[in-house]
Each structure stands twice: as structure tokens, then as C-alpha cells.
Amino acid sequence: MPLDRSLDALYFRNVYPHSNDQDSSSTPSLGPAAGSDYTGRLVTSTKTGTAKRSARKLGAPVSAATAWTERTVRGVRILQISSLAKLPWLVHGFSTKRGGVSDQDGEKVLNLGFTEWDTKENALENRRRLQSALGASGLQLISLKQIHSDVIHFFDAAPAQPCQGDASVTNRPGLLLGVQTADCVPILLVDPKKRAVAAIHAGWRGTLQRIVVKAIGQLQMQFKSKPADLLAAIGPSIGGCCYEVGTEVATQFLSQFAEAPEWFDEFRTGDEPNPIQWLNMMPPGHQPPPKNVLLDLRKANRAQLLGAGLRPQNIFVSDLCTACRRDLLFSYRKEGPQSGRLLSVIGIR
Numbered sequence: 085m086p087l088d089r090s091l092d093a094l095y096f097r098n099v100y101p102h103s104n105d106q107d108s109s110s111t112p113s114l115g116p117a118a119g120s121d122y123t124g125r126l127v128t129s130t131k132t133g134t135a136k137r138s139a140r141k142l143g144a145p146v147s148a149a150t151a152w153t154e155r156t157v158r159g160v161r162i163l164q165i166s167s168l169a170k171l172p173w174l175v176h177g178f179s180t181k182r183g184g185v186s187d188q189d190g191e192k193v194l195n196l197g198f199t200e201w202d203t204k205e206n207a208l209e210n211r212r213r214l215q216s217a218l219g220a221s222g223l224q225l226i227s228l229k230q231i232h233s234d235v236i237h238f239f240d241a242a243p244a245q246p247c248q249g250d251a252s253v254t255n256r257p258g259l260l261l262g263v264q265t266a267d268c269v270p271i272l273l274v275d276p277k278k279r280a281v282a283a284i285h286a287g288w289r290g291t292l293q294r295i296v297v298k299a300i301g302q303l304q305m306q307f308k309s310k311p312a313d314l315l316a317a318i319g320p321s322i323g324g325c326c327y328e329v330g331t332e333v334a335t336q337f338l339s340q341f342a343e344a345p346e347w348f349d350e351f352r353t354g355d356e357p358n359p360i361q362w363l364n365m366m367p368p369g370h371q372p373p374p375k376n377v378l379l380d381l382r383k384a385n386r387a388q389l390l391g392a393g394l395r396p397q398n399i400f401v402s403d404l405c406t407a408c409r410r411d412l413l414f415s416y417r418k419e420g421p422q423s424g425r426l427l428s429v430i431g432i433r
Contacts, residue, residue, distance in 0.1 A: 151400045157217035159183035160194060161412075165317045165400045168274060174281070175220045175260060176272055176430040178319040178402070180412050183217070184210040188424060195414075197264045197425025214427060215260070223260040223431050226252060230264060230285050234293035236302050250290050251299045255280040255307055260431035266416040267327070267406050269381045270319040270428035271296055273303065280307040281430045288329060291384050292336055300392045311393030316400065319428050320413050323405035324349065324380030327417070331374045343387060349378035 153169065155162045160183030168176050184194030186206045194210045195202050215221050224242040228249045235249035240256055252261045261283035263270050268287040273296075274280070282299045284290075303309035324347075335353040337344040345351035352374060382401055389399050406415040406426075414424040 152402060155217070156183075158213070160213050160217040162214075162217055163319065163402065163404075165315075167400075168272075168315060168317065171274070171276060173257075173279060173433050174274060174430070175218055175223065175433060176274070176281075176317070177214070177218050178270065178272075178317075178428045179214055179426050180320075181414055181424060181426070182412070183213060185213075186210060186424065188422070193414075193424055195424030196427035197266075199421070199424065201422050202424070211427070214429070218429070220260055220429070220431060220433075223258055223433070225260045225262055225429070227262040227264060227427070228252060228285070232287045232289040234290060234295045234298055236295070236299055238302060238306055250286070251282060251284040251295055251302075253280065253282040253299060253302050253306060255432065257432045260429050262427050262429040264425040264427055265319070265321060265406075266414040266419075266423045266425050267322040269321040269385055270426070271299075271385060272317045272319070272428060272430040273299060274315045274430065275303060275307065275309040275313055276315065277313050278303075278307040278309050279432060280309060281432060283428060283430050286381065286385055288333060288379065288381060291381055291388075292340060294340075294388060296385050297388050297392050300389075300394075312395055314394050315398045316389050316394055318382050318385060318399070318401045320402045320404035320406055320409070320426070321382060322407045322415065322417060323403070324378055324383060326405055326407035327379050327381060328376040329379045330376055333379065334377050337379075337384075341384075341387075344384075347380050347384045347387070349380075352377055 151165055153164050153166050155164060161180045163178040163180065164176060168174055179194055179196055181193045184192060186193050186195040186202045194214065195207060196210050196214060198204055198207050211225060215225065226239055226242055229246050230250050231248050233250050236251040236253065237247050237249050239252055239254045239259055242259060254261060255278065261281060263283045263285035265285060268285055271284040271286055273282040280303055282303060284296050284299050286295055300311055300314065331352050334348055334351060338353065386399055386401055390396065404413065406413040407418050410418055414426055416423045
């Protein structure tokens with residue numbers, strides 16, 4: 085939906101402002117020690133014909149490889165966008181699993197979430213290391229209790245308590261917005277003219293609810309941002325090669341987006357007729373469930389950014405798949421509850 089006009093109130097029913105009368109002297113928002121924001125089932129890799137179809141049809145919509153850079157600072161490996169890194173007032177980065185103190189299967193990893201298999205002390209030390217590597221030790225990290233929603237928070241100061249939601253925006257120096265992922269899509273937005281930023285966590289539910297479009301709308305409302313001025317970075321996430329979902333998810337996407345079939349390897353809703361149903365020798369009503377489909381969340385969110393008015397050259401998409409690159413990234417689909425969390429951050433010095 086183009087954002088060259090005012091959005092109605094319905095689009096911002098889940099936007100929560102946080103004024104600076106909050107207790108900004110509190111410790112940074114760190115999230116719960118227990119509980120996961122990834123509740124999907126653990127699935128095994130299915131490198132079948134569908135994966136091959138996706139490779140042919142779902143070309144990753146990435147910009148030039150030179151747009152992405154890697155930095156390693158005291159063992160902490162960070163991914164960044166070169167054009168964003170040139171802004172002296174901006175801090176941003178996408179973490180990897182390298183450079184931490186957490187022990188995962190005998191390997192030291194940079195787990196940045198509060199998981200049951202790791203200690204809170206380790207996660208805090210890993211966060212300290214990440215901020216130090218980014219030169220952002222003096223900024224207050226604000227992470228959310230993510231709930232796979234379209235809830236967006238506007239922060240004028242660090243909150244006294246962690247907030248539930250999946251996106252945050254600010255224009256205040258000294259705040260570092262962060263979203264945790266381990267397959268879902270992390271998106272960072274920056275308005276270089278207004279000096280405003282946003283961090284977004286987009287799973288399939290958030291993508292379905294257009295959370296990135298609503299975050300752009302919030303930048304417009306709060307700071308008078310123009311979509312054509314915005315820069316967007318879509319970080320590492322599970323790719324269209326590996327992200328299996330049920331046909332019921334495809335049906336939901338089709339109900340919301342006319343272009344939804346373009347985001348799936350082989351679009352099916354499960355309602356397609358089967359002219360040779362009798363071959364499986366099962367009575368009506370007892371047919372096997374339809375096969376899963378592969379969804380490209382990065383492609384879906386890029387399409388929403390374009391529809392909102394961002395310029396193609398201002399959208400930078402990582403082609404790193406969390407499920408394929410377990411040497412570098414965490415994947416809940418592959419590792420289950422033993423997975424760590426990546427952290428994507430953006431802030432103003």
C-alpha cells in the first residue's frame with residue numbers, strides 16, 4: 085500500500101508511545117529470562133524437488149554484494165550495510181553466532197537471547213561484547229518481548245520495564261533498538277534526513293499483518309519521514325529454500341496480498357482438485373494432508389517496502405539463510421529449543 089497519503093486510525097491501533105517521563109535511569113530493557121518467541125515446530129531439512137523449484141523461481145532480491153560488509157572486532161563478527169556505516173551519527177549491525185561466551189555443543193557462541201539452555205550472565209556478557217564491538221557501549225539497549233504481532237513502540241527514553249511488541253522506532257540519541265531472531269526476518273530502517281530509526285521483527289504472522297509498512301507509517305506520523313528517503317536493511321533469515329509452511333498459511337497470505345503467489349515456490353492452498361484421488365485407495369474425507377509449500381519472507385517484506393514507497397536501490401537484502409548457514413547463524417527450525425538468538429540493532433549516537 086503506497087504511503088503517500090495519511091493512514092487511517094485502524095493501521096495504528098497497535099502503536100504505543102513512550103514519553104520521556106518514564107524512568108530512563110533503569111537498566112536497559114533485556115527481556116525475560118525464560119520463554120521463547122519461536123513457537124513453531126522443529127522440522128528436518130527437506131532438500132527435495134520443491135527446494136529445487138524454489139532455486140529456479142525465487143531469485144533472492146538482493147542488491148550488489150558490495151552493499152554488505154563484515155567486521156570482526158575482538159572475535160565478534162558483525163554484518164553491516166556500507167552505506168549505513170558511512171553515517172557518523174548512526175549505529176547499526178546484525179550479529180552472527182561468533183565471538184561469544186555461551187557454550188553450545190562444545191562451541192563458544194554469541195547467544196544474545198535469554199534461553200533455557202544458557203545463563204542470563206552469558207547473554208548479558210554477549211550483549212556487552214556486541215555493543216562494544218559496535219562502539220555503542222554508551223547506548224541503552226532496548227529489546228522487546230516479541231510476540232509475533234504488529235505492535236510497534238515509539239521510544240522517547242528507555243522503558244522502565246520491557247515492552248511486548250515486535251517493532252520500535254525512535255529519534256532519540258543514546259538509545260539502541262534491537263530485535264532478536266533465529267529464522268524470522270530482522271529489518272532495520274533509517275531516515276538519514278530526519279535522523280530517525282526503526283527495528284522490526286517480521287515472522288510470517290508479522291509479515292501477514294504488514295508490520296514493516298506500519299513501522300514506516302509510524303516514522304511518517306512521528307517524524308514526517310518520506311518513504312523515498314528511507315534506507316532499509318533486511319538481515320539474515322530463513323530463506324525461501326528452507327522455510328516450509330502449511331497451505332493454510334498460503335491461503336492467509338492470498339487473502340491479504342494479490343501478489344502472494346510470487347512469494348511461494350509452488351503456490352497451493354490445499355483446495356486444489358485431485359483428479360486421481362482414487363489412486364491412494366483412501367475414502368473421501370481421509371485423504372492425506374496437502375504438501376507444505378516454501379515461503380520467501382524476505383521477498384514478501386521487500387515487496388511491502390517497495391509498495392510503501394521505498395526506492396529499490398535503498399533496500400538491502402542479505403541472502404544468508406539461517407537454516408543453511410548454521411556455521412554462522414542460529415536457526416530455530418534446525419536447532420529447536422537449543423538454538424541461540426541473533427540480535428539486530430540500530431541507534432543514534
